[in-house]
């Protein structure tokens with residue numbers, strides 16, 4: 001049997017069980033969300049004992065070297081003895097500065113951190129509430145701006161989005177951990193055509209990336225597609241139209257599945273992208289938002305000629321509900 005020491009107590013692991021599942025099962029609070037090795041909310045550090053290589057996949061070299069690993073993908077083999085701590089050292093205290101609706105279903109959350117957070121527009125972070133509830137959100141702000149900006153989609157029954165919409169107040173304290181991810185603009189090829197596409201709050205990272213690219217003097221064409229089911233699902237349309245007026249290289253294309261107008265195209269996102277950008281060879285693209293949709297878009301753009309190394313995807317995977325995490329949760 002493998003066992004893990006956390007805060008002076010030892011916890012046994014079932015065969016094949018992850019460190020995250022074992023700790024949660026035995027009542028230890030560990031921040032976590034996607035449980036798929038993507039969001040990095042469940043980062044922990046091994047202070048003694050071997051960490052399976054797979055549990056460090058996708059982590060920055062600096063974190064790997066310090067023994068950080070993802071508890072959700074860490075399945076130590078039988079007989080492993082591991083001593084771990086949380087990732088508190090990587091968290092930055094923050095306070096809610098403002099909470100402003102951007103549409104009936106999207107809230108703009110601005111956060112001020114106690115110490116500066118070094119990040120690139122478009123990366124994401126883990127937002128950790130004081131009781132440990134953790135969710136990932138993309139950064140719509142630019143590092144030079146005073147506050148971190150998140151766009152939070154309000155979900156019926158959503159633990160974090162519901163709290164932010166109904167109970168949270170400016171001044172409330174939280175923690176942020178991160179940043180994570182490769183969805184950001186890299187200067188150096190100012191003529192390269194760029195393609196940004198997202199659905200719903202998938203606009204958040206794209207809003208950061210597009211402004212970052214323009215401020216960096218990107219001169220090549222920039223296509224920004226924002227999709228929603230109906231026009232009510234779109235937001236920041238006036239700000240983006242104004243940005244496109246100032247920068248003729250920016251082509252902003254809001255689109256919906258139903259209820260299109262003269263200014264808002266109607267149709268499936270992939271069809272509209274193919275019509276406007278039929279051969280994106282040599283382009284760079286960022287795709288953000290609903291998981292299945294962005295993964296299918298990624299495949300279509302690859303087949304249309306876009307190189308995989310130029311395709312950056314942030315799939316907004318939902319957090320895994322507690323009942324699915326702990327099969328015996330009902331009995332606890």
Ligand SMILES: Cc1cc2nc3c(=O)[nH]c(=O)nc-3n(C[C@H](O)[C@H](O)[C@H](O)COP(=O)(O)OP(=O)(O)OC[C@H]3O[C@@H](n4cnc5c(N)ncnc54)[C@H](O)[C@@H]3O)c2cc1C
Pocket residue numbers: 033034038039124135136137138139150151152153154155156157158159160161162201202204205290314315316317318319321
């Ligand atoms: C890398 C990454 C970046 C993200 N960036 C953003 C962002 O910028 N803005 C943003 O709003 N969200 C983003 N998310 C999603 C976010 O982390 C939360 O999952 C989401 O806000 C729901 O949390 P909640 O606590 O409000 O709802 P929960 O309490 O987790 O879920 C409530 C209910 O809604 C369902 N649900 C959860 N997510 C979805 C979904 N996407 N679609 C349909 N049903 C769902 C759940 O299964 C559950 O039934 C991102 C996720 C990842 C992994």
